[in-house]
Amino acid sequence: MRKHPLDLFSLIAGTLFTVVATLYLVASLNDFSVNGRIVIPVTFIVLGTAGLAGAVLAMARRGRTEAPAPPAAPAAPGTPEGDLDAHLRELGLLDRERPGSDR
Secondary structure, eight states, X not given: OOOOOOOHHHHXXXXXHHHHXXXXXXXXXXXXXXXXXXXXXXXXXXXXXXXXHHHHHHHHHHHHHOOOOOOOOOOOTXXXXXXXXXXXXXHTOOOSOOTTOOO
């Protein structure tokens, strides 16, 4: 069998489902009642935390394997971006020059 990566969210969601089902089963066998005003919010909090943990884990894994993207080339005069730079320079709104600009 092939080894697959750990899916943290699915693991926590399945465990939580099993715990809640067991809680209701034990409560029904012992004539207790389960307060849904506590179980439902706790379920959502745990699932939200698991989702965040899974997202952070995926970002950390992706960050280790990918190289950063190269910086974009400066805009050439005559292109919309280059013309915008010229207009911003005329208005005094461009704080610093980009490397490789024609000024």
